[in-house]
Amino acid sequence: MFDNLSDKLDKAFHILKGHGKITEINVAETLKEVRRALLDADVNFKIAKDFTTKVKEKALGQDVLTTLQPGQLLVKLVKDELTELMGGDVAGINLSGNPTVILMAGLQGSGKTTFSGKLANYLLTKKNKKPLLVACDIYRPAAIQQLYVVGDSIGVEVYSEPENKNPVEIAQNAIKHAKANGFNVVIVDTAGRLAVDEEMMNEIERVHKAIEPQETLFVVDAMTGQDAVNTAKTFNERLNFDGVILTKLDGDTRGGAAISIKSVVNKPIKFVGTGEKMDAIDVFYPIRMAERILG
Ligand code: GDP
Numbered sequence: 001m002f003d004n005l006s007d008k009l010d011k012a013f014h015i016l017k018g019h020g021k022i023t024e025i026n027v028a029e030t031l032k033e034v035r036r037a038l039l040d041a042d043v044n045f046k047i048a049k050d051f052t053t054k055v056k057e058k059a060l061g062q063d064v065l066t067t068l069q070p071g072q073l074l075v076k077l078v079k080d081e082l083t084e085l086m087g088g089d090v091a092g093i094n095l096s097g098n099p100t101v102i103l104m105a106g107l108q109g110s111g112k113t114t115f116s117g118k119l120a121n122y123l124l125t126k127k128n129k130k131p132l133l134v135a136c137d138i139y140r141p142a143a144i145q146q147l148y149v150v151g152d153s154i155g156v157e158v159y160s161e162p163e164n165k166n167p168v169e170i171a172q173n174a175i176k177h178a179k180a181n182g183f184n185v186v187i188v189d190t191a192g193r194l195a196v197d198e199e200m201m202n203e204i205e206r207v208h209k210a211i212e213p214q215e216t217l218f219v220v221d222a223m224t225g226q227d228a229v230n231t232a233k234t235f236n237e238r239l240n241f242d243g244v245i246l247t248k249l250d251g252d253t254r255g256g257a258a259i260s261i262k263s264v265v266n267k268p269i270k271f272v273g274t275g276e277k278m279d280a281i282d283v284f285y286p287i288r289m290a291e292r293i294l295g
Pocket residue numbers: 106107108109110111112113114115192247248249250251272273274275276280
């Protein structure tokens with residue numbers, strides 16, 4: 001399985017070393033383990049295949065066969081490449097606006113409202129900001145209520161217009177309200193559907209155009225595997241978003257979505273959600289994720 005891939009690779013090479021020459025075939029066989037692990041983690045087949053092909057080329061180019069500890073070198077190569085595949089460095093968040101406008105997009109249930117609260121709490125407590133949360137879901141009164149519960153729990157004001165059925169107007173009015181009342185970050189939580197539909201995409205596209213956010217963040221449930229990639233693709237085509245938020249990483253997921261999404265839409269993963277509580281938010285570190293994947 002996935003957890004001890006490092007150990008496995010190490011052992012595989014160790015055994016081989018004791019019994020003579022390590023060959024190119026041995027390297028290929030070992031990298032097959034890596035590929036299997038990536039597939040287990042729900043990484044798209046082509047991405048997993050391309051990845052191992054690349055590592056193999058690098059390994060052979062670096063004379064992994066003749067080094068004293070080829071297993072360790074291969075593990076390092078795999079880890080470095082995985083880190084690179086997930087963006088390499090930490091991607092920051094652009095807070096340059098006055099106020100900074102952040103638009104949250106994603107399917108219903110992906111964790112948008114929860115993450116909006118977590119981000120507000122993070123900016124309030126860690127970045128010394130004064131955030132305003134905006135409820136732009138005009139279809140589900142319960143969603144507005146949920147944002148109020150979230151806002152109350154972290155001491156952040158929530159802006160809503162329950163009678164208004166125009167999310168563009170609500171978002172614009174919220175920004176005016178923020179300017180007039182000294183809020184320097186506006187986090188707009190939008191409506192989501194259970195599946196991508198044209199009406200929803202048109203609506204969020206209109207909101208996006210009207211408020212010109214500094215950050216458009218696509219929220220996706222890490223547990224949804226391959227589906228996450230397709231949803232990310234659709235949202236990116238319409239919104240050209242700035243970053244990805246991977247939620248529910250505390251669940252039983254290997255995190256393969258992180259690799260697939262980054263490979264397919266080429267946008268950085270900025271934060272991860274690791275629980276239902278307001279402090280269950282982490283900046284996304286590609287190297288940590290690579291280590292988690294390798295065990
Ligand atoms: P929305 O419809 O996109 O706004 O999604 P919600 O924020 O309402 O989240 C849907 C469900 O997922 C709720 O029950 C949340 O408590 C839960 N949830 C959100 N983020 C996380 C997370 O990082 N980990 C876990 N375990 N649950 C989460």
